[in-house]
Amino acid sequence: EFVLAQSPGTLSLSPGERATLSCRASQSISSDYLAWYQQKPGQAPRLLIYGASSRAIGIPDRFGGSGSGTDFTLTISRLEPEDFAVYYCQYYGTSAIFTFGPGTKVDIK
Amino acid sequence: QITLKESGPTLVKPTQTLTLTCMFSGFSLSTSGVGVGWIRQPPGKALEWLALIYWDDDKRYRPSLKSRLTITKDTSKNQVVLTMTNMDPVDTATYYCAHSPSSSSYANWGQGTLVTVSS
Numbered sequence: 001e002f003v004l005a006q007s008p009g010t011l012s013l014s015p016g017e018r019a020t021l022s023c024r025a026s027q028s029i030s031s032d033y034l035a036w037y038q039q040k041p042g043q044a045p046r047l048l049i050y051g052a053s054s055r056a057i058g059i060p061d062r063f064g065g066s067g068s069g070t071d072f073t074l075t076i077s078r079l080e081p082e083d084f085a086v087y088y089c090q091y092y093g094t095s096a097i098f099t100f101g102p103g104t105k106v107d108i109k
Numbered sequence: 110q111i112t113l114k115e116s117g118p119t120l121v122k123p124t125q126t127l128t129l130t131c132m133f134s135g136f137s138l139s140t141s142g143v144g145v146g147w148i149r150q151p152p153g154k155a156l157e158w159l160a161l162i163y164w165d166d167d168k169r170y171r172p173s174l175k176s177r178l179t180i181t182k183d184t185s186k187n188q189v190v191l192t193m194t195n196m197d198p199v200d201t202a203t204y205y206c207a208h209s210p211s212s213s214s215y216a217n218w219g220q221g222t223l224v225t226v227s228s
Binding site for chain 2 (some may be wrong): 032033035036038044045046047050051056057063088090094095096097098099100101103
């Protein structure tokens with residue numbers, strides 16, 4: 001069974017700090033189909049990154065995605081107050097099935 | 110501007126069938142490559158993908174729920190309908206519909222609708 005694991009579960013940081021979030025796939029995947037979302041309490045998820053490294057429309061350039069194979073990273077270069085949220089990675093894989101990771105919560109230290 | 114909105118019952122009884130409708134605007138589900146999917150989120154838990162329907166009527170389902178799910182579209186009405194049979198309290202969740210412009214991610218989401226399964 002294909003699984004996405006995200007780490008850490010919770011990341012406690014201060015505004016202005018750099019956040020590095022990890023998404024690890026249980027098998028090697030195409031970076032073309034790896035996406036990242038941000039979700040704030042009571043809101044729908046918002047697409048941040050698609051194709052592992054392409055920012056979605058309107059996403060600030062402090063958000064960056066990278067990785068290949070089984071290891072992918074979402075980096076927030078300098079945390080703004082509005083960036084404290086839960087982040088999910090997602091893969092579109094074999095047989096057009098989508099898989100979401102369990103999420104990483106970024107909270108204020 | 111692309112918008113999506115989910116509608117349906119807020120409360121269903123165990124064993125009943127849930128029917129949710131997604132009304133959308135700002136795109137056409139007859140455009141090549143476009144899809145509309147359903148994703149749910151139990152309270153306090155992670156996102157769980159359920160189903161997707163493509164512009165060409167190709168349909169995909171979460172394998173573990175495939176026997177309970179049906180997704181259909183009405184292109185002329187700009188709507189997508191998801192039915193889930195034999196509802197159980199563990200199906201209590203916020204259900205989202207979302208627009209996939211390129212089949213590999215969801216660029217636009219509805220606000221979600223909370224469905225509670227309880228007798």
